[in-house]
Amino acid sequence: xxxxxxxxxxxxxxxxxxxxxxxxxxxxxxxxxxxxxxxxxxxxxxxxxxxxxxxxxxxxxxxxxxxxxxxxxxxxxxxxxxxxxxxxxxxxxxxxxxxxxxxxxxxxxxxxxxxxxxxxxxxxxxxxxxxxxxxxxxxxxxxxxxxxxxxxxxxxxxxxxxxxxxxxxxxxxxxxxxxxxxxxxxxxxxxxxxxxxxxxxxxxxxxxxxxxxxxxxxxxxxxxxxxxxxxxxxxxxxxxxxxxxxxxxxxxxxxxxxxxxxxxxxxxxxxxxxxxxxxxxxxxxxxxxxxxxxxxxxxxxxxxxxxxxxxxxxxxxxxxxxxxxxxxxxxxxxxxxxxxxxxxxxxxxxxxxxxxxxxxxxxxxxxxxxxxxxxxxxxxxxxxxxxxxxxxxxxxxxxxxxxxxxxxxxxxxxxxxxxxxxxxxxxxxxxxxxxxxxxxxxxxxxxxxxxxxxxxxxxxxxxxxxxxxxxxxxxxxxxxxxxxxxxxxxxxxxxxxxxxxxxxxxxxxxxxxxxxxxxxxxxxxxxxxxxxxxxxxxxxxxxxxxxx
Amino acid sequence: xxxxxxxxxxxxxxxxxxxxxxxxxxxxxxxxxxxxxxxxxxxxxxxxxxxxxxxxxxxxxxxxxxxxxxxxxxxxxxxxxxxxxxxxxxxxxxxxxxxxxxxxxxxxxxxxxxxxxxxxxxxxxxxxxxxxxxxxxxxxxxxxxxxxxxxxxxxxxxxxxxxxxxxxxxxxxxxxxxxxxxxxxxxxxxxxxxxxxxxxxxxxxxxxxxxxxxxxxxxxxxxxxxxxxxxxxxxxxxxxxxxxxxxxxxxxxxxxxxxxxxxxxxxxxxxxxxxxxxxxxxxxxxxxxxxxxxxxxxxxxxxxxxxxxxxxxxxxxxxxxxxxxxxxxxxxxxxxxxxxxxxxx
Numbered sequence: 011x012x013x014x015x016x017x018x019x020x021x022x023x024x025x026x027x028x029x030x031x032x033x034x035x036x037x038x039x040x041x042x043x044x045x046x047x048x049x050x051x052x053x054x055x056x057x058x059x060x061x062x063x064x065x066x067x068x069x070x071x072x073x074x075x076x077x078x079x080x081x082x083x084x085x086x087x088x089x090x091x092x093x094x095x096x097x098x099x100x101x102x103x104x105x106x107x108x109x110x111x112x113x114x115x116x117x118x119x120x121x122x123x124x125x126x127x128x129x130x131x132x133x134x135x136x137x138x139x140x141x142x143x144x145x146x147x148x149x150x151x152x153x154x155x156x157x158x159x160x161x162x163x164x165x166x167x168x169x170x171x172x173x174x175x176x177x178x179x180x181x182x183x184x185x186x187x188x189x190x191x192x193x194x195x196x197x198x199x200x201x202x203x204x205x206x207x208x209x210x211x212x213x214x215x216x217x218x219x220x221x222x223x224x225x226x227x228x229x230x231x232x233x234x235x236x237x238x239x240x241x242x243x244x245x246x247x248x249x250x251x252x253x254x255x256x257x258x259x260x261x262x263x264x265x266x267x268x269x270x271x272x273x274x275x276x277x278x279x280x281x282x283x284x285x286x287x288x289x290x291x292x293x294x295x296x297x298x299x300x301x302x303x304x305x306x307x308x309x310x311x312x313x314x315x316x317x318x319x320x321x322x323x324x325x326x327x328x329x330x331x332x333x334x335x336x337x338x339x340x341x342x343x344x345x346x347x348x349x350x351x352x353x354x355x356x357x358x359x360x361x362x363x364x365x366x367x368x369x370x371x372x373x374x375x376x377x378x379x380x381x382x383x384x385x386x387x388x389x390x391x392x393x394x395x396x397x398x399x400x401x402x403x404x405x406x407x408x409x410x411x412x413x414x415x416x417x418x419x420x421x422x423x424x425x426x427x428x429x430x431x432x433x434x435x436x437x438x439x440x441x442x443x444x445x446x447x448x449x450x451x452x453x454x455x456x457x458x459x460x461x462x463x464x465x466x467x468x469x470x471x472x473x474x475x476x477x478x479x480x481x482x483x484x485x486x487x488x489x490x491x492x493x494x495x496x497x498x499x500x501x502x503x504x505x506x507x508x509x510x511x512x513x514x515x516x517x518x519x520x521x522x523x524x525x526x527x528x529x530x531x532x533x534x535x536x537x538x539x540x541x542x543x544x545x546x547x548x549x550x551x552x553x554x555x556x557x558x
Numbered sequence: 559x560x561x562x563x564x565x566x567x568x569x570x571x572x573x574x575x576x577x578x579x580x581x582x583x584x585x586x587x588x589x590x591x592x593x594x595x596x597x598x599x600x601x602x603x604x605x606x607x608x609x610x611x612x613x614x615x616x617x618x619x620x621x622x623x624x625x626x627x628x629x630x631x632x633x634x635x636x637x638x639x640x641x642x643x644x645x646x647x648x649x650x651x652x653x654x655x656x657x658x659x660x661x662x663x664x665x666x667x668x669x670x671x672x673x674x675x676x677x678x679x680x681x682x683x684x685x686x687x688x689x690x691x692x693x694x695x696x697x698x699x700x701x702x703x704x705x706x707x708x709x710x711x712x713x714x715x716x717x718x719x720x721x722x723x724x725x726x727x728x729x730x731x732x733x734x735x736x737x738x739x740x741x742x743x744x745x746x747x748x749x750x751x752x753x754x755x756x757x758x759x760x761x762x763x764x765x766x767x768x769x770x771x772x773x774x775x776x777x778x779x780x781x782x783x784x785x786x787x788x789x790x791x792x793x794x795x796x797x798x799x800x801x802x803x804x805x806x807x808x809x810x811x812x813x814x815x816x817x818x819x820x821x822x823x824x825x826x827x828x829x830x831x832x833x834x835x836x837x838x839x840x841x842x843x844x845x846x847x848x849x850x851x852x853x854x855x856x857x858x859x860x861x862x863x864x865x866x867x868x869x870x871x872x873x874x875x876x877x878x879x880x881x882x883x884x885x886x887x888x889x890x891x892x893x894x895x896x897x898x899x900x901x902x903x
Contacts, residue, residue: 187850276663286653327867332898419847483583
C-alpha cells in the first residue's frame with residue numbers, strides 16, 4: 011500500500027492555465043499563439059471589419075428569428091402601424107411589421123442586421139481590393155484568395171436572400187426578377203423555377219424555402235469558410251509591407267497578447283458600436299413604406315441593395331437579343347448579363363493568382379507586399395476591372411440618374427452600352443501611366459533626395475530648390491521594390507537541335523510577360539544608390555546643390 | 559531566431575534579404591511616447607481609459623432603463639433623419655454608445671499604455687524539407703499498394719461507379735418541390751366573356767369610364783374567387799392587364815383585327831423581360847415603360863418594343879363589351895405572357 015501525496019502543480023503558473031494544460035497539454039501551443047506577432051497597417055483592418063460585421067449578423071440575425079415568421083400564408087394585419095391596418099398580407103410581411111413596430115428594440119435589431127449586411131459586403135469588397143492591389147494573393151496564399159472569392163459570392167447571395175424575406179413590394183419585385191432570370195436558363199430553367207417556387211410565381215413556398223437557405227445553409231458554409239480563412243491567416247502568418255527591419259522571412263509588428271487582443275478586440279466593439287449608432291439614427295429598408303407584395307404592383311425607382319446594383323445594371327443595359335431555334339427560346343438578354351458576365355467576373359477573379367504566376371513565371375513565396383504602384387500592370391488591370399464594375403453599377407442607377415439630372419433614360423442607357431467598353435481600357439492606360447510616373451518619382455527621390463520646399467537664391471541670381479536625402483525608414487520602403495524581369499523568349503530549337511514543341515505557347519507567354527513587366531522603372535541598384543549618396547556628400551562639400 | 563540581441567533582421571544577411579535579394583534596413587530608432595516617460599501623462603491616460611469604460615457601463619444600464627421606460631409609440635423628430643421612434647432611438651443610442659466606448663477604451667489603453675515597440679518573429683518557410691516530402695510520398699504509395707487500389711481494377715471501377723451514383727437520389731428526391739410546368743406558363747384565367755374589373759376595387763368597367771388618354775389597371779372578374787381557391791397570388795401575376803384608350807386615328811396597329819373596343823386596348827401588365835408589372839404610361843407617346851429595367855413598349859403599335867432589354871412585344875388581350883355594356887374578354891391571350899422560357903418557342 012502506498013499513498014500518493016497530491017502535489018500542487020499550480021505553483022508555477024496561473025491556476026486556470028495550469029488546469030487547462032493538465033488536460034490538454036496546451037501550454038506550449040498557447041504560449042506560441044499568444045506571443046504571435048501581427049504587422050500593423052490600417053488596410054489590414056478591412057478584413058477585420060468584414061469579420062466583425064459577420065459576427066454582428068449572426069447575433070442580430072438570431073434575435074430576428076425569434077419573431078420572424080417565414081410564411082406566405084395570407085393574414086389580415088392588425089398591429090400598431092395604422093396605415094396598413096386591415097390589409098391582407100403574408101405572415102412574413104406582417105411579422106416584419108411586428109418586429110419593426112411592436113417588438114421593442116426589434117427595429118433596432120432589424121436595422122443593425124441590415125446595416126451590418128451592407129457593411130459586411132462593403133468591407134469584403136474593399137478587403138478584396140487591398141489583397142489584390144498589394145499582391146497578397148501570391149504564393150503561398152492562393153487558396154485563401156479562392157476562399158475569399160467564394161465568401162464574396164456567397165455573401166452577395168446571402169444578402170439578396172435576406173432582404174427578400176420580408177415579402178414587401180420591393181423585395182418581391184427582386185424575387186420576380188430572379189425567377190424570370192431562372193426561367194431563362196436553357197433546357198432546365200422552366201423546371202428549376204417551377205420546382206424552387208413550388209409552382210408558378212410567387213406561389214406559397216418560396217419564403218420558407220429561402221429562409222432555411224438564409225439562416226442555415228449559406229451562413230453555415232460562410233462560417234466554415236471564414237474559420238478556414240482565419241486559420242490560414244494565422245498559420246501562414248500575415249503579409250507585411252516592405253519597410254525597415256522587414257524581410258521575407260520575418261514578421262515585424264506587435265504581439266497578439268496583449269496588444270492585438272486589446273486593439274482588435276476593441277475594434278470589434280467599435281464596429282458593433284458604430285453599426286448600432288447608425289441603426290439607431292438612420293432608417294434602412296423601411297418596408298412599411300413599400301407595402302405588402304403583390305405581383306401586379308411595383309414602385310418606380312426600385313433599387314436593389316448596393317451589392318446587387320451591378321447585376322441589375324448589367325441586365326438593364328443589355329440589348330434585347332433573343333433567338334428562337336427549333337422551337338426553343340434563348341434569352342441572351344438575360345443569360346449574358348445575369349449568368350455569363352458574373353460567371354466570367356468571378357471565375358477570372360478566382361483564377362487570377364495562377365494567371366499572374368503563369369505570366370511572371372514566379373514560383374517564389376511572397377510575404378512582403380507590393381506597393382500598388384510597383385506592380386503597375388496588375389494595379390491597372392484591377393482598376394480596369396473596377397471601372398467595368400462601376401459602369402455596371404451606374405447602369406443600375408440609369409433611372410435615378412435620368413430623373414436626378416433631367417436626362418433622357420434612353421440616351422443614358424445607350425451611352426452606358428458604349429462606355430462599358432470604352433472606359434475600362436482608358437482607365438487601364440491612365441492607371442498604368444500614373445503607376446509608372448510614381449515609380450519614376452520614387453527612383454528620383456532615392457537618387458536625388460526629396461524636394462524639401464526650401465528655395466535658395468544663388469549669388470548669381472538663380473533660384474534652386476534644395477533636395478534632401480530621405481530618411482532610412484522611407485528608403486527601406488522605396489527600396490522594397492521587387493522587380494520581375496520579363497521572361498526570355500523560348501528557344502525554337504533546343505541544344506540538341508530538336509524543335510521545341512512548346513515554342514509557340516511559350517512565345518505567347520513571353521509577349522504577355524513583356525506586356526506585364528517590361529515597362530517597370532527599375533529601383534536603383536545598391537551601386538547607383540551608393541554613387542548618388544557619394545555624389546550628394548561630395549556635392550554638398552563643394553556648396554553645389556542638385557536642382558531642376 | 560534571437561530577435562533582440564542581433565541588429566540584423568531575421569532573414570537577412572549583410573543587409574540583403576536572403577529570399578528576395580532586396581536590401582534590408584535595420585528597424586529605426588524608437589521614439590518614446592509621453593506616457594512612457596511622464597508618469598503624469600500615464601496617469602492621465604489611465605483615467606481616460608477608465609472614464610470610457612465607466613461611461614460605457616452607465617450607457618448600457620441606461621439602455622435597459624430606456625427599454626423599459628421610454629414609450630414605444632412616441633415619435634421624435636431628429637434632423638436630418640426625420641421622425642424616429644423614441645424607444646428605438648434612446649435604446650439604440652445608449653446601447654450603441656456603451657458598445658462603442660468599450661472599443662475606444664480598449665484601443666486607447668493599447669495605444670497609450672501598452673508597449674509600442676515593434677518586435678520581430680521568424681516566419682518559417684511553408685514548403686517541407688525534401689525528406690519530409692519524400693516520406694509523405696512514400697506513405698501515399700505504401701497505402702495505395704497495401705489497399706491494392708491500383709491493382710484491383712474491378713474494385714476501383716465499381717467503387718467509382720457506386721460513388722458517382724449515390725448522390726443521385728438526393729437530387730431525385732427534390733422532385734416534389736414543385737409541379738411540372740405543363741401549359742401553366744401559356745395560360746391565364748382569361749377566357750371568353752370574363753368581365754374586366756378594376757384592380758383595387760373589383761368593379762366592372764364600362765367603355766365610357768375610360769377617357770381617351772386614360773389608363774386603368776384591371777384583372778379578371780373571377781380572380782378573387784380563384785385566389786381564394788388556390789390560396790396564392792399566381793393568377794394575379796399572370797392575368798393583370800392595363801387598359802388604355804387611344805384615339806382610333808392614332809392606333810397604328812394592334813395584334814389582332816378588332817381586338818380593341820372603340821380604341822380601348824387591353825395589354826398584359828407583366829413585362830416580357832423578367833416579369834415586373836409595368837406601370838409607367840406616357841399618354842402623349844403611348845409608350846409604356848417598365849420601372850425595373852426600362853423596357854419600353856408602344857401601345858399604339860401592337861405593344862412592340864421600342865427600347866430596352868425586353869425582346870418581345872406585350873401580349874394583347876382581345877376585348878369587347880357584353881350585352882349590359884361592360885368590358886369583357888374575347889378569349890385568353892394568344893401568346894404566353896411574361897418572361898421568356900426555353901420551351902416557349
